[in-house]
Structure formats: C-alpha cells, structure tokens
Amino acid sequence: MIKLEKVTKVYADGTKAVDEMSFEVDQGELCVFLGPSGCGKTTTMKMINRLIPITGGNIYIDGVDNTKINASELRRNIGYAIQEIGLFTHMTVGQNIETVPVLKGWSKSRRRERAEELLELVRMKPSEFIDKYPNELSGGQRQRVGVARALGTDPPILLMDEPFGAIDPINRVELQSEFLKIQQKIKKTIIFVTHDIYEAIKMGDRIALMKDGKLVQYDTPANLLYRPKDEFVEGFVGADRALKGLQLLRVKEVMTGTYATAKMGEKTEVVRERMEKEGIDWLPVVDNSGRFTGGVSISDLTGGRAKTVKDVITPSEAKSDINAVLNEALSLMLSSGLKTLPIVVEDNRLAGILTFDAIQETLHEAVKTGGTK
Amino acid sequence: MRRWIVLVVMLIVMVGLTIWTTSVGDIGIFHAFTYADIFTHTKDHLIMVFWAVLIAVIVGVPLGTLVTRPGFSRISPLVLGGANIGQSIPSLAIIAIMATLPFSLFFFDFGFNRETAIVALFIYGLLPIVRNSYASMNNINPALIESARGMGMTRWQIIRKIELPLAMPVIMTGIRVSTVITVGTAELAVLVGGKGLGTITFTGVFAREVLLIIQGAAPTAFLAVSLGIILESIEKWITPRGMKIKVKNS
Numbered sequence: 001m002i003k004l005e006k007v008t009k010v011y012a013d014g015t016k017a018v019d020e021m022s023f024e025v026d027q028g029e030l031c032v033f034l035g036p037s038g039c040g041k042t043t044t045m046k047m048i049n050r051l052i053p054i055t056g057g058n059i060y061i062d063g064v065d066n067t068k069i070n071a072s073e074l075r076r077n078i079g080y081a082i083q084e085i086g087l088f089t090h091m092t093v094g095q096n097i098e099t100v101p102v103l104k105g106w107s108k109s110r111r112r113e114r115a116e117e118l119l120e121l122v123r124m125k126p127s128e129f130i131d132k133y134p135n136e137l138s139g140g141q142r143q144r145v146g147v148a149r150a151l152g153t154d155p156p157i158l159l160m161d162e163p164f165g166a167i168d169p170i171n172r173v174e175l176q177s178e179f180l181k182i183q184q185k186i187k188k189t190i191i192f193v194t195h196d197i198y199e200a201i202k203m204g205d206r207i208a209l210m211k212d213g214k215l216v217q218y219d220t221p222a223n224l225l226y227r228p229k230d231e232f233v234e235g236f237v238g239a240d241r242a243l244k245g246l247q248l249l250r251v252k253e254v255m256t257g258t259y260a261t262a263k264m265g266e267k268t269e270v271v272r273e274r275m276e277k278e279g280i281d282w283l284p285v286v287d288n289s290g291r292f293t294g295g296v297s298i299s300d301l302t303g304g305r306a307k308t309v310k311d312v313i314t315p316s317e318a319k320s321d322i323n324a325v326l327n328e329a330l331s332l333m334l335s336s337g338l339k340t341l342p343i344v345v346e347d348n349r350l351a352g353i354l355t356f357d358a359i360q361e362t363l364h365e366a367v368k369t370g371g372t373k
Numbered sequence: 374m375r376r377w378i379v380l381v382v383m384l385i386v387m388v389g390l391t392i393w394t395t396s397v398g399d400i401g402i403f404h405a406f407t408y409a410d411i412f413t414h415t416k417d418h419l420i421m422v423f424w425a426v427l428i429a430v431i432v433g434v435p436l437g438t439l440v441t442r443p444g445f446s447r448i449s450p451l452v453l454g455g456a457n458i459g460q461s462i463p464s465l466a467i468i469a470i471m472a473t474l475p476f477s478l479f480f481f482d483f484g485f486n487r488e489t490a491i492v493a494l495f496i497y498g499l500l501p502i503v504r505n506s507y508a509s510m511n512n513i514n515p516a517l518i519e520s521a522r523g524m525g526m527t528r529w530q531i532i533r534k535i536e537l538p539l540a541m542p543v544i545m546t547g548i549r550v551s552t553v554i555t556v557g558t559a560e561l562a563v564l565v566g567g568k569g570l571g572t573i574t575f576t577g578v579f580a581r582e583v584l585l586i587i588q589g590a591a592p593t594a595f596l597a598v599s600l601g602i603i604l605e606s607i608e609k610w611i612t613p614r615g616m617k618i619k620v621k622n623s
Contacts, residue, residue: 051523076525086520090538090613100524133615151523233606 001027001062001189002048002157008056009043009213019213020057025206027156028187032194032204036236040213041193045159048191049078052177061157076100077351079158079188080148083166086146087134093119093145094130098199100152120147121182126247140171147179151186158190164199176202196239202325208371209233222248226367244364246327254362255343255352260287262296262309271309272301284342285313285352292319292342321342322351329354380598387595394588403580406573406588415592416567421487421562422555422600425494429502429551434493434544437506438532455508456500464558468493490559490567497558498551505547509540542612549604555592556597560589570596 002025009018018040025031033041046052048059050071059066066074087096097115098106116126122144134142143164150158176199183190194200200207201221209217209224217229219308225241225248228234229251237244262271262283275283281298294315301312318336319327322345333341333356345371396403406414433456440449440496459467471493472485513536519529570593577585 009598036532049523051519072527074525075523080520080523082516082520082523085516086523086534090615092615099521099526103525103530133618135615135618142546152524 001025001029002191003060003063004044004057005060006057007044007047007054007059009040009047009052011054012240017213019216020048021210021213023174023208023215023218025189025191027189028230029205030183030190030192030203032192032200032207033210034194034197034200034204034207034236035210035216037195038212039210041195041208042161043209043213044210045161045191045193047157048078048157049070049075051075072103076103077155077157079152079155080161081146081150081158081163083143083146083163085166087142087149089134092131092133093137096134096145097149097152099149100155104153106153114152115148118151119145121185122148123150123178124148124332140175143167143175147182151188156189160190160192162195164195165194172199179203184206198244198247201244209236222366226369242367243327245363245366246330246359247325249326249362249366250322251324251326251329251332251343252322252351253352254326254358255322255354256358257352259284259353261350264288264293264308264310264313266309268301268307268309268312271296272298275301280340282338282340284340284353285309288349291348292344295342297350320354321345326359330359380602382560383598384595387591388597389400390587390591391595394584394591397584400582400584403585405585406576408558411570411573411588411592414518414568414570414572414589416594417487417567418556418559418571418593421491421494421559421567422552422596424491425498425555425559426548426552428495429498429555430548433499433502433547433551434506435555436578437503437508437544438510438536441510441609442509449507456503459496460500464493464497465561465564467497468558468561468565471496485566487562487567489565490562490569493565494555494562498555501547501550501554503547504513504545505543505550506540509543510536511517513539538613542616545604545608545611549601549608552604553597553601556593556600560593591619596623 004024005022007018007021008016010016021040021044024346026209033045035041035109045053047054048061048066050066054067061069061074061078087294090098090101094112094115097118098111101111101114108189115130119126119129124141124144127139129141129145134145137145143166146163147160150160164175164303167175180203192203201224204221207217207219207221207224209219211232217224217233219227219229222245223243224233225237228237234241258272260278260280260283262274262285264285264287271283275281275298282290283296285294285296287293294313296314297308318332318338319342320332322343329343333339333354339356342350343352343354345351391411395405395408395411399405436452438562439445440452468490471489517535517539518531521535526534559569560571560574562569563575570589572589574586574589574593577583577587577589
C-alpha cells in the first residue's frame with residue numbers, strides 16, 4: 001500500500017533529517033512512527049503526502065510514485081489529522097468536516113449527509129454538533145471532529161500527526177480505545193506519529209522505531225518489547241517492558257475458563273467442602289442463569305450452621321470484562337485487593353477467573369518466546 | 374455603553390455647531406456658507422475619502438499579504454518602512470509635494486486638482502491598511518495553514534478560504550483607522566485644488582473668522598466619528614461567528 005524506498009531528506013543547510021528509510025506498510029494496517037523528537041518521524045510522514053519535498057529515494061502509494069501525482073490531488077486522497085488546534089475556527093464543525101468533499105466538488109446534500117455520517121462514527125450527535133464552532137467544543141470533542149474531517153471523502157490512507165497529543169491523559173486513553181474501535185470498522189491504512197511508547201504499543205499493528213533519521217526496528221509491538229534489536233530499542237521500550245506488555249494482552253487470553261463456582265441456593269457446608277477439596281479460599285457466586293452476583297470466601301463459611309450461600313455472599317464485587325486489556329484488569333486486582341478476579345461476558349455472565357499466577361505465567365512465557373499478539 | 378453615550382453626545386454637538394454657525398448668517402463682513410454649500414462640500418469630501426481609501430485597500434491588502442509569503446518576507450521591512458514613511462511625513466507636506474509634481478501618471482493628471490489630492494490622501498492612508506493586513510496574515514496559526522495544505526488546498530484556496538476570513542477583522546480595523554485619518558487629512562485637499570469641507574475651514578482661517586472655521590470643522594468631525602461607527606459595525610458583522618466565541622477548556 002505504502003512503500004518507502006531509501007527515502008532521504010537533506011535540508012538546504014546540510015542536516016540529514018531522514019536517512020535512507022525503507023519499509024512497507026500493508027493495506028489496512030496501523031503503522032506507528034515512534035521515536036524521540038528529532039528522529040525524523042514527522043518528516044517521514046510529511047513526505048508521504050508531500051508536505052515536505054523528498055530529496056532522495058521514492059515513496060510509492062499503491063505502486064505509484066507519489067511525486068508523479070499532483071500534490072493537491074495526492075493530499076485530497078490521503079486523510080490528514082493533526083492535533084485539535086488544526087480545526088478551522090471560522091467554520092462550523094460541519095464545514096470543517098466537509099473541507100475535502102468541497103475541494104472534490106461533492107454536492108451540498110451529499111456533503112452534509114457524509115458529515116452527519118462521520119459525526120455518528122466518532123460518536124457525536126450530528127443534530128447537536130454539526131452547526132457548532134470548534135471553540136464551543138471541548139478538547140476531546142475537537143479531536144473527534146479532527147478525525148472525522150480526515151475521513152471526509154473516505155480516503156484509503158490516513159496520516160495522523162500526534163493526533164491525541166494535546167488531550168489530557170484520561171481523555172486520551174478513551175479516544176485511543178475509541179479510535180481503535182473505529183479502525184476495526186473502517187480498516188484504513190494509517191500512519192500514526194507519536195513519541196509515546198504506551199500509545200504506540202496500544203495503537204500499532206506495527207511500529208517503526210526511528211532514531212536520528214534512521215529506521216532502527218520495524219516490527220510488531222510484541223517483538224519490539226520482547227525481541228529488541230539493539231540497546232537503543234531496549235532502552236527506549238524501558239526496563240519495565242514486561243509491564244508494558246500487559247497492554248498487548250486481553251483478559252480472555254490469560255483467564256482460566258473452567259472454574260468452580262458456588263450457586264446462590266447451595267448450602268454453605270457443601271461449598272466449603274468444595275473449596276477445601278480444591279484448596280482455594282474464594283469462590284465466585286452465580287445465580288441460576290449463570291450471572292455473576294458476588295463472591296464468598298472461606299472465612300465467611302465457618303459457622304457450621306445450615307445456612308445457604310445467599311446469607312453469606314459479598315455482593316457486587318470488582319469484576320472485569322472478557323475483552324478488557326490485561327493491565328486494566330491487573331490494576332483492578334491490585335486496587336481491590338482481590339487475588340482472584342471474576343471475568344464476565346455480556347449480560348454479566350461469569351466466563352472465568354483471572355489470577356496473579358496466570359498473569360505471571362503468561363508474561364514469563366511472552367518474554368521467553370517473543371510474545372504473540 | 375458609556376463609550377456609545379460619548380459618541381452620540383459628540384455627534385449631537387457637531388450637528389449643533391453646524392446648525393448654529395450656519396444660522397448666524399452674516400459673520401462680520403463675511404457671509405456664512407449655506408446648507409447647500411455644506412452639502413456640496415461634504416459630498417466632495419466623501420468622494421475624495423472614498424477613492425483614496427478604496428485605492429489604499431486595493432493596493433494595501435494584497436501588498437500586506439504578499440510580504441507574508443515565504444519568497445517575499447525579505448522585502449517586508451521595505452514595504453512596512455515605506456508605508457511608515459508615507460505617514461510620518463506631515464500630511465501638509467505630502468499634499469504640497471504632490472501638487473508640485475509636473476507629470477501625468479496612469480489616469481492621474483497631477484497638478485492643482487482633485488486627483489492630486491486623492492493620491493496624496495491614498496499615500497497617507499496606506500499604512501494602517503498595509504500594517505494590519507501584514508500583521509493579521511502573519512499571525513495566523515501555522516497549524517491551520519498546514520492542515521489546509523495537508524488536506525489538499527491550493528495556495529490560492531488557502532488564502533481565500535482560510536487566511537482572508539481569519540484576517541478579515543484586523544484588516545477591517547486597518548480600513549477603519551485609515552478612513553478616519555483620511556477624513557481629517559482631506560481638510561487639506563483644498564490647498565491643492567481638491568475642494569471638500571476644507572474649503573469652508575480654510576476660508577475661515579484666511580478670514581480669521583472662528584465661526585467659519587467651526588462651520589467647516591464641525592461637519593468634518595461629524596463625518597469622521599460617524600464613519601468610524603459605521604465601519605466598526607461592519608467589522609463586527611463580518612467577523613466570522615466562530616471567532617467571536619471564547620475557547621472552551623477541555
């Protein structure tokens with residue numbers, strides 16, 4: 001889809017910003033350009049839509065040398081999103097999103113329809129926001145509009161230059177997750193520039209790690225973490241790379257699926273016997289249709305009287321969704337003090353449990369084998 | 374609000390002074406100008422101001438914009454300095470110099486006439502327009518221009534759709550300042566044959582009759598203040614609504 005061949009940028013004063021960079025980005029892939037400031041990641045990205053002229057090598061888009069295409073024409077077919085400040089303050093949200101459709105000469109009704117569709121996609125109510133001005137929106141909302149605008153004419157390629165850089169950390173995480181969901185739907189080929197390793201690991205199908213204008217490692221996030229090519233990569237991903245790897249795993253890949261449970265109506269003695277037999281001190285409780293309702297620990301069951309689970313249950317305990325990222329689940333375990341975290345699917349049905357042992361084992365395995373995503 | 378009260382009081386005072394001086398009739402051995410005279414001179418005055426400011430806009434806005442372009446940024450001190458000099462020469466001197474120019478240029482036939490006065494006024498009124506165009510075009514957030522380029526707008530489209538609308542309020546301020554200055558300076562036009570309300574004022578000056586001076590000065594002040602108000606309203610009206618809204622914090 002996008003092929004860089006010995007791409008080089010030398011400025012007039014002789015500084016080499018990008019030095020013979022070669023790699024390919026496949027269709028539908030989100031490729032993160034990562035590296036410290038001054039590593040040439042933004043320069044490389046801007047050479048793709050020719051905002052910065054190339055001085056050596058070639059960039060092919062679908063096999064066509066991008067210098068053979070009229071610059072404006074090329075850019076109209078590549079979505080471009082920068083930090084939220086890139087919105088045109090004198091235009092409404094709708095007019096902003098319609099920028100490229102206008103340039104391409106779409107009819108008014110078609111443009112409007114597309115703007116509404118895109119606002120829906122970024123989860124903003126069209127009737128409420130389409131006639132608002134950027135200054136009336138919050139930073140997060142402006143960024144959503146920025147993404148919608150980049151998708152104006154449904155271009156196959158998106159270039160995003162630190163798009164969430166100006167957003168506060170809480171909103172940023174939310175926007176990242178939402179953008180990933182959008183990407184699952186639209187399957188664009190995306191170049192995503194960032195200097196944030198966490199963002200890179202979370203967002204990227206592949207990461208191009210750069211340093212001093214050179215490509216150091218082009219790999220999947222897991223390989224970058226667990227198979228760093230050299231000391232620079234190792235240093236860049238950090239000594240806590242195993243912890244960063246938590247972001248790459250989903251709860252469902254680590255959890256234990258078959259697990260003993262207690263039923264609401266069961267006698268406490270029966271449950272206690274089961275726990276002693278299994279050698280565990282905590283059981284999740286489910287109701288008759290398998291919904292998670294709470295937990296019982298062995299200390300609650302010492303009484304000997306003929307009670308049922310219902311009388312001793314600790315209701316509404318912390319739980320995690322089966323699709324949650326592992327670091328969120330682990331964080332919940334640490335903060336709630338639970339050694340065993342119940343995992344639920346939709347409708348609150350119990351799907352399994354997550355334990356520290358399982359997490360440790362999985363991470364150890366990942367470091368050993370290089371990890372899989 | 375208080376500002377508006379001051380402006381309205383000023384306008385009323387100017388009208389009052391005009392009516393008073395006109396109604397006096399005989400002033401010493403002189404006769405006061407009639408309403409018809411004042412009307413004619415006001416019309417001449419406005420015509421000169423109109424042409425001078427129009428030419429200043431036609432020349433000044435593109436010039437101020439041009440020197441913000443990458444290739445021309447080196448000549449920006451030259452252009453701004455030139456316009457500065459135009460305004461720092463006393464207005465009387467500019468007008469006098471223009472009257473002595475013994476040649477024709479384009480459709481202007483320099484000499485003792487209205488065209489000469491208009492050119493002199495144009496030179497004098499150019500600076501605020503050039504300066505404001507330059508400053509506003511130069512101050513546009515580079516991120517906006519970059520995202521416009523990145524989305525495939527041509528240079529001309531960026532100027533027309535992004536830069537000019539964003540710079541418009543400040544450019545309009547320049548036009549307003551220039552207009553108000555020119556209304557005042559146009560008093561001197563009569564010295565090079567340009568007529569206008571200066572005719573009345575300078576008759577008073579040469580006759581040493583204060584009432585006649587007031588009869589010319591009061592309508593001039595009225596014009597300056599009311600044109601200022603009108604242009605300020607236009608300024609507010611053309612400012613894109615999105616720019617009037619304060620930025621909301623995220």
